[in-house]
Amino acid sequence: MSLFSFPDTSSITGTEPASRSRSIVIVGGGIIGLAHALTAREAGHEVTLIERETRPLGASVRNFGTIWPIGLAFGPEREQGLFGMRRWRELGPLAGFAADPCGSLSLAYRGEAWDVLMEFSSQPGAPEGFTLLTPEETLARFPMANPDGLRGALFSPHETCVRPMDALTALAAHAARQGVKFETGVCAIKVHDDAVELADGRLFHFDHCVIAAGEDMKTLFPTELAAASIRPCRLQMMRTEPVAGRLGAIMVSDLTLAHYPAFSQCPSLPALKRKIAITMAEHLAWGVHVIAAQHADGSLTLGDSHEYGHSLTPDIWMRVDDLVMGNLATFTRLPDLKIASRWQGTYLKSTTGQTQVVLQPRERVTMVTAMGGLGMTLSWGLARRTVASWELLNEPAEPLL
Ligand SMILES: Cc1cc2nc3c(=O)[nH]c(=O)nc-3n(C[C@H](O)[C@H](O)[C@H](O)COP(=O)(O)OP(=O)(O)OC[C@H]3O[C@@H](n4cnc5c(N)ncnc54)[C@H](O)[C@@H]3O)c2cc1C
Known part of the structure; x- marks a missing residue:
């Protein structure tokens, strides 16, 4: 795998699915998509991530790399940010990138x-x-x-500093080692009730789908996005x-x-x-x-x-x-x-002050968008919540955020 590429997972079979495993398709390989992919995989699901580029190019590699709970209001959002901080710090050594706990x-x-x-x-x-x-x-x-x-x-x-390109590249490789499958260089053009359709005609069937398409408002569910403030x-x-x-x-x-x-x-x-x-x-x-x-x-x-x-x-x-x-x-x-x-x-x-917007354009489709300037910080807590909402998270005793 080259330093700046998404990993080639065509030869990786991944771990055996758990008994409660479901098929999860994620659209988007920025931090929101990767956090959902890794969290879902850790919970025992079969995960495929679809990314139209062959290397990370979106907001997730254009930011400061500051994990910034101090920017979040006290209460559930700050807790979500602190959860993100802990995840970044534990994943740094696991995935092989620097997560500097400098504050x-x-x-x-x-x-x-x-x-x-x-x-x-x-x-x-x-x-x-x-x-x-x-x-x-x-x-x-x-x-x-x-x-x-x-x-x-x-x-x-609490604040933590990563170098975004290094962190995203290492996280993608780590996710691949955990068994997340990557389909890169191909755009998802339509999401049906139970399958994502790619521009090359292939269909990826899912039990649950997460769309984390970053700034793109025109390809998937443009009407819903246009109405979403x-x-x-x-x-x-x-x-x-x-x-x-x-x-x-x-x-x-x-x-x-x-x-x-x-x-x-x-x-x-x-x-x-x-x-x-x-x-x-x-x-x-x-x-x-x-x-x-x-x-x-x-x-x-x-x-x-x-x-x-x-x-x-x-x-x-x-x-x-x-x-x-x-x-x-x-x-x-x-x-x-x-x-x-x-x-x-x-x-x-x-435009209404929300730190994140979660839409459900179809019954089993979650669209995560508008993470604003704190998406690196909020990503892991949001992914945890999404995966838990499938009632399949392997830690039922832990409170939801
Ligand atoms: C300049 C700047 C500074 C920031 N600073 C910070 C910071 O310090 N701390 C912080 O917490 N947050 C920060 N943020 C916010 C944070 O970077 C974003 O909230 C976060 O990266 C959004 O992640 P994402 O995965 O949604 O988007 P992206 O990283 O843009 O990823 C979306 C991915 O989806 C892919 N995609 C889109 N449509 C399709 C499709 N149809 N088919 C297949 N693939 C598709 C795109 O190619 C892209 O790779 C900053 C943002 C910017 C721009």
Whole structure:
């Protein structure tokens, strides 16, 4: 298997089906499809995954690789994110990719941002492990943080960093070793009541089907998707050449606190948002907030911006890069960064604030879509829930999410 290919499973027979095994067909080999495939296989099902490309190309290999429970509201969604974090960390050594348990550092430069962090970490139900740091403590632990104007920071130990292409490739190979069969390079063009039809005419029969087609709204169940209150969002990203020294955590600052729903209960958030609206109008117009995630080789993934709509342009906007790099310099002290590559990614997002949208266009067909900017984090918990919903999960005593 080449490094960047989906595995060739034509010669792998897989393990014998369990007595309660059912035939599962998954459409889509991004993280949502792979998480469902592996989870279903672990539960004892016969699984075939259909992917139109011959290597991962979707949002799942265009993201930061940050597993980000801190972005999720306290309650079931955060639990789903924490479950995802645990799965990524256990699968790293099993599948053979790096899952760095580095945690995240939210740096506050405005007084309102510091207030938000204090409120956030003292909310009822706030998890153990959150640590508020003074500027001195922050700089002692994270010398690459920018000291100028720093009010303090929140360290959270749960966030985890993977390199998406490495992780997806290793996960696909791991799934193949567990007996998931891959049909790649061929598009699923229609899903019937009990079979998926491929463009080459073959039919794959199923007891249950999961469609995880990423941003594609036009091929499978387009009418249902058009009615589902979702829209595309395009993001712009960069990766640097390797940097000497380590950030020590995934770093974000004030702008990010205003971005994720997790902080919405903090009384000081409206004041922070007002301040940002006055001082950073152009960042808001482009939907820019900045995450810096460092990988094992020292390179940094940087981004991002958010453009919404059904008729997005193909441009890579230099102004967005300038805004990202300018904001990065306000909260990090990094030597001259050399950009190695730029790219765009697109995901579907709910227009009604849902973190994930699950449709059932046919009785035994589950369509998982609109995972927004947290699909890497939410994927494993969602897969667990889908497989459990078939009442065949081999752990009936465990509560559902
Ligand atoms: C720039 C960016 C940054 C992000 N950062 C993060 C982050 O840090 N943390 C996080 O948790 N999430 C992040 N996300 C979100 C996350 O990447 C997505 O939610 C997630 O990858 C979606 O996974 P998916 O499997 O649904 O889609 P995809 O990865 O797009 O996979 C869908 C697959 O389905 C295939 N397919 C589609 N139609 C068919 C068909 N008819 N037949 C066969 N195959 C088909 C496609 O070829 C594709 O391979 C980010 C997203 C982007 C774009």
